[in-house]
Amino acid sequence: MTEQPMVRFDNVSKRYGALTVLDGLNLDIARGEKVSIIGPSGSGKTTVLRMLMTLETINDGVIWVEGEPLTHMQRNGKLVPADLAHIRKIRAKIGMVFQSFNLFPHMTAMQNCIEAPITVLGMKRADAEARAAELLDMVGLSEKKDHYPSQLSGGQQQRVAIARACAMRPKIMLFDEVTSALDPELVGEVLEVIRKLGREHDLTMLMVTHQMGFAKEFSDRVCFFHAGKICEQGPPSELFGAPKNERTRQFLHAVLEAG
């Protein structure tokens, strides 16, 4: 493969005091690839997304985005820790959707979607609104554009959050257990939006999920994390169909049992 990976984790470690959350992670994600991360809680899977979104700093290694370092910058041919200006330049390529939605409660769905395009990208209000209207339509919430988050269901809030993230036109989209806070009957509508996003937009997607069925159907590759390392990875058919690793088997057995 000659093309540069969209994202590269190069020997990345994350520690909290004596606790090692991620231990020398190496992971390449290709342009347009859909990767699911699964694993038991405490395995470091959410930390992978949070480091890439720069919500967490890293202790070792380098994260690269489209061949440019995110956590570091080049100075006199050497890599030094990145300053905020550099981080913001590279971070512009990444968007994230959170487990707890994190919509801005003092703004309507529409205002949530145009805030950053106007203040950060400097878009004209009319252009930002037109784009947001398209995105709210894509997530099926055109009629709710003037509603405040408190007036929306969990599923609707999460769909607005997806539209809000898309409004910044990221190349990479991170989904952090985006259906975990939802009532079971609302999970489907959110997953459907993510499917649509995958089909219609040229996005690289990285998701941490507990929805094994969705991971199986949607991803190009599944990574099973255990104790801060990738324990096993491969196409969903292989990983779910014929897991090679004993821990993977145990984990899949346990979650599928739980249903």
Add this chain to the structure above:
Amino acid sequence: MGIRTLVAMLVTALVVIGALATQESYKVFMPGLLQGAVLTIEIAILGSLLAIVMGVLAALARMYGPAPLRWLATVYVEIFRGTSALVQLFWLFFVLPQFGVTLNAFLVAVLALGLNVGAYGSEVVRGAIQSVPRGQWEACTALNMSRPQMLRRIILPQAFVAMIPPWGNLFIELLKSTALVSLITLSDLAFKAQQMNQNTFKTIPIFTLVLLMYLAMSLVVTIGMRLLERRASLGLARGKAA
């Protein structure tokens, strides 16, 4: 207490003042007391504005400023919270001129009370900012906002609602503290009352009117803050969203 009750109290206070003012024994004191009340109100309003500015600046400096600014803000807050407003007034009015800086009494009153209440206010602002859930900051980061953008557009508007009730308390504290300025030659409401009392010994009518006037002023503050709170929390059902 509901806004209606507060408004009823305010109306009652004003009606009683009006009714008393028609009586000959009270009437003579009204012009002087009203004059004093105007000065009290001026000092209270300007002092409150200064307190808001200082409170917000000191809180932001302590939370996000570079080290020297953080240090400066901490020193400011500790000095003005740790010493009494009366001593601050005296110091600015009687001691500062010894160092060649003479300020007029009105300016000293506004400065001392504004800086004093601003020091308490900075803690209110800080607490309110910290009460905004961490997820809001993270969403801002994911949308690539700069720190000033986050604060101005997302964090402060939400913190604002949480700040209103404690600021209401501080404004009333400030209003009552204005009585101290009578000790640095200013003819505020308290000064006028004492002056008239010494001249006439009509203690009952004078201090009854003064009491009702302070009460009416603080009720105006309370009602104003309640209305502001109600307005600001529209559409912001905290806790339910987040």
